Amino acid sequence: VLLFALMKSENPAAAALARTYPGGRPAFVAAMNAKARALGMTATHYIESTGLHPQNVSSARDLGILVSTASQYGLIRQFSTTPTYDFNLGYRVLKSNNTNALVRNGGWNINLSKTGYINEAGRCVVMHTTVNSRPAVIVLLGEPSTQARNNDATNLLGWLSNLPKRI
Numbered sequence: 001v002l003l004f005a006l007m008k009s010e011n012p013a014a015a016a017l018a019r020t021y022p023g024g025r026p027a028f029v030a031a032m033n034a035k036a037r038a039l040g041m042t043a044t045h046y047i048e049s050t051g052l053h054p055q056n057v058s059s060a061r062d063l064g065i066l067v068s069t070a071s072q073y074g075l076i077r078q079f080s081t082t083p084t085y086d087f088n089l090g091y092r093v094l095k096s097n098n099t100n101a102l103v104r105n106g107g108w109n110i111n112l113s114k115t116g117y118i119n120e121a122g123r124c125v126v127m128h129t130t131v132n133s134r135p136a137v138i139v140l141l142g143e144p145s146t147q148a149r150n151n152d153a154t155n156l157l158g159w160l161s162n163l164p165k166r167i
Helices: 002-007 011-019 024-038 060-070 074-080 101-105 146-161
Strands: 084-088 093-097 110-118 122-131 134-143
Touching: 002 011, 002 074, 002 084, 011 024, 060 074, 060 110, 060 122, 060 134, 074 110, 101 110, 101 146, 122 146, 134 146
Parallel strands: none
Antiparallel strands: 084 093, 110 122, 122 134
16 A cells, blocks of 8 residues: 555555554544654644645645655655556556656656645655765655656756766
8 A cells, every 4th residue: 555655646545544544544644743843844734644635734845854754764765666566456457657757767866756736736746866876855846737847857857967076
């Protein structure tokens, strides 16, 4: 379920994780908010687990903190950067692709990735990457389209790769 939520950005999977958490959804959301506070994410507040509610709020700074922290967990790195996966549902196989084309295409060293979309925030992506042997966090919010998000992320990665090796 975690793979489905991170790789394919499946909101029902995120809802299932919250529903099955000890204490259920309320405890899950409380734990999310407690973790955000503990990490110093002062502009972040969660209402529910899927990210679909417009009252779930954060900032680019806070999302950068979250990405940096999440990148320390091998399973999150692995699942969020799995390019494709065939889920065997028992009665059929569901072929699935990562929602981030930059992960699927494999041209960049992306260590962690998560895409998202709601009307209020536009198309968004957060990534932890390594460029020229240096770690970098990219947070793009409010993109008008998936193509614009991919183009801006590619442009940023290209810019980073052209920086001098020593800054």
